[in-house]
Amino acid sequence: MSLKQIVEDNSKSIEAADLEAKSATEILTIAIKKYHPRLALSASFGAPEGMVLLDLMHAIEPEARVFLLDTGRLHSATHDLVDRVRDRYGKAVEVVFPRAAEVEHMVREQGMNLFYSSVESRKHCCRIRKIEPLRRYLTELDAYVSGLRRDQNLNRHATAKVELDVGNGGLVKFNPLADWTHDRVMDYVGEHRVPINSLHAEGYPSVGCEPCSRAVQPGEDSRAGRWWWENDAVKECGLHLSEEQDGGLGI
Numbered sequence: 011m012s013l014k015q016i017v018e019d020n021s022k023s024i025e026a027a028d029l030e031a032k033s034a035t036e037i038l039t040i041a042i043k044k045y046h047p048r049l050a051l052s053a054s055f056g057a058p059e060g061m062v063l064l065d066l067m068h069a070i071e072p073e074a075r076v077f078l079l080d081t082g083r084l085h086s087a088t089h090d091l092v093d094r095v096r097d098r099y100g101k102a103v104e105v106v107f108p109r110a111a112e113v114e115h116m117v118r119e120q121g122m123n124l125f126y127s128s129v130e131s132r133k134h135c136c137r138i139r140k141i142e143p144l145r146r147y148l149t150e151l152d153a154y155v156s157g158l159r160r161d162q163n164l165n166r167h168a169t170a171k172v173e174l175d176v177g178n179g180g181l182v183k184f185n186p187l188a189d190w191t192h193d194r195v196m197d198y199v200g201e202h203r204v205p206i207n208s209l210h211a212e213g214y215p216s217v218g219c220e221p222c223s224r225a226v227q228p229g230e231d232s233r234a235g236r237w238w239w240e241n242d243a244v245k246e247c248g249l250h251l252s253e254e255q256d257g258g259l260g261i
């Protein structure tokens with residue numbers, strides 16, 4: 011399937027390159043028109059980008075779907091945000107959990123906090139708690155929306171606004187905020203009073219699993235709080251790119 015076919019809309023087709031010039035709302039309108047309800051927003055509820063996208067998608071289609079991977083190790087502030095979203099938008103967030111038997115086996119063999127012992131153990135935990143549930147959930151979809159931005163880190167500088175997610179079965183992946191800056195995201199949050207994770211106000215640029223994320227100091231890289239005991243070269247969890255590439259979803 012070509013990227014031209016991806017965004018084909020009955021009577022007319024839009025080249026993927028054309029989408030680069032379109033706004034986030036225009037891209038989401040195209041995505042929802044073509045793929046809803048086999049389209050969902052992937053939101054960590056631990057980054058303001060996902061909440062901006064949720065707000066934009068809700069304005070276009072109130073039934074637009076959103077899902078959260080609940081690893082079983084999330085902060086309670088993240089769960090609070092799920093319920094605040096439910097109250098504000100009337101949105102039934104689709105919460106996806108890892109397979110209980112796989113988690114039970116992992117912690118029996120390697121302990122509750124295996125991720126601190128080695129990079130391999132940490133990646134194993136991410137595979138069981140994040141990657142398997144994500145791939146299982148994505149089999150229900152034809153396309154999904156992510157909050158990746160190009161200036162988040164070097165791995166993301168080439169992020170296109172629409173692409174094929176080869177690592178996750180060739181789904182269509184929309185990145186409507188690819189060209190947004192952090193300041194633009196936060197301006198939108200303020201102007202539209204979008205609910206965000208309360209831990210951002212305590213120094214967490216992004217909020218992941220409780221044992222694996224911490225607040226950062228002013229001036230520190232925004233990813234410094236993730237897996238802080240590892241060096242920067244290995245800090246990805248394998249959700250956005252293939253596991254082999256050590257790519258990351260930022261969840």
Ligand code: SF4
Nearest residue numbers: 125135136139219222
């Ligand atoms: S971020 Fe930490 S606790 Fe969460 S899945 Fe990965 S290793 Fe496990």
